[in-house]
Amino acid sequence: MSEEKFDVIVIGGGPAGLSTAYFLAKKGLETLVIERGPELGAKNVFGGRIYSYFLDKYFDGWRNEAPIERWVRSERVSFLCKEDGVTIEYRKYDDIDGFDSFTAFLSKFVSWLGERVENEGASIIPGVKVEEIIFEDNVAKGVVAEGEKILADYVVVAEGVNTLLSEKYGFRRMHTPEAVAVGIKEVVKLGKNLINERFSVSDDEGVAQFFLGYPLNIVKGGGFLYTMKEYVTIGAVIKIEHARVGDTYMREIVEDLRMHPYIRRLLEGGTLVEYSAHLVSEEGFGGLLDKPYGGGYLIVGDAAGTLLNTGFTIRGVDFAMESGRLAAETIVNAHEKGDTSEEALSYYKKLLDESIVSKALRKFRNTPKFLSNERLYTTYPSMLCDVLRRIYTVDEMPIRAYEALKEATKDRVSLITLLKDLWAARGGI
């Protein structure tokens, strides 16, 4: 048995765990990050975008060293139908400010983050799985990893969305099929020049795109696309409650999406280089843990439910990292007093409540319900295509927009329902 003792053990080397370790090590606390993957990033999956403000605030010089793929200068939303589609683009041209988010591979990003953490003096051991948290008198005292005890004054649980340890110790219950989605991602190598031409961007400029409608209408899911330097990531996010019913197989749905004529044209000539999947929380504020702390331990990132989907932007990495920063601040304070009590660590909850993470999740607390309206995925994308198809399909006599709308609405949705949904959008997104 090892007699080594750390100030803090962090379980999980993702964005939240590494952020915690970074801020702890900066204050001189002896910190150990234990990561089950063979190296940092091997188990991380996300769509493809990180918001920069957090890194600007706390990571000097990061823009010159982080694995930034492209700066997102084009935001697109597409409503796809079987044979046509509607795309809305918001585009930043030339020198307009706002290099505020970039595309990346999370695997490469956390690997870079790990270097920064080690530079601050923390230790990271990959390839080791934590099996247990050691409790004495209801206070976490360390972990058991590969049969070996490693002791620490504080334990930070950064295990991600699959909350196995948290469930084991009663910190939270298992996610329900309504609360989480499966995100399935494909990475296509297309090459810089083809990406620049097809997406109408220059070398450092990138695209972030969401898809609603066909073929994901069947499973009431959404799609995404992000342009990297040489690659394009494309994927589908489908709630488990919808993924598991019907005749559609999740292994095929992402291919259905890639085969859509719109996307097929974008990716023509590319080569698939990787395929992966990960769970995504869909709960928003409702999924944020009421008590992300206890004697000797704190819970951060996805494991604490910090992810926010506003309907337009997904705040994953930045919120996870902010929760880690707040956990570190809590531990630094408590450590000065030599206090590992639940009461001392409840300060984390206070910080979290006052932080952008909790405030934003609260602000968008009605969004998950709004986004669970099936018509967003089925009726409305097809209706939108229908309206524009009627307007732009010219057959001698032109049609008024109102007529087209009336025709497209018929048999799809009642006026009352339409107005109700519009009204719900007020508080929803």
Add this chain to the structure above:
Amino acid sequence: MSDRLSVEKRLTLVKFVIHEEPHITIDPEKCDKCVEKYCTKVCPAGLYTLNEEGKVSFNYEGCFECGACRIACTHGSVKWSYPPGGYGVYLQFG
């Protein structure tokens, strides 16, 4: 790229470090009683398949460790854990 790729083909693109012990097991008794067979639909790697007798069979090699099957199963048949440290899926572009 205009060709549709089978999941088997797509899985050959992913690096896995396979451990001899399966990290996920299913309870055949519970699976035999199950009519929904949700696992066969949700698994992005298509690792849950129905054999000729209509029974669920499962192969842990090729698992993304995403956890979808654990959440989807209503019968508590999926005994789910992560592979031992250093094993399992090894992503380059996650």
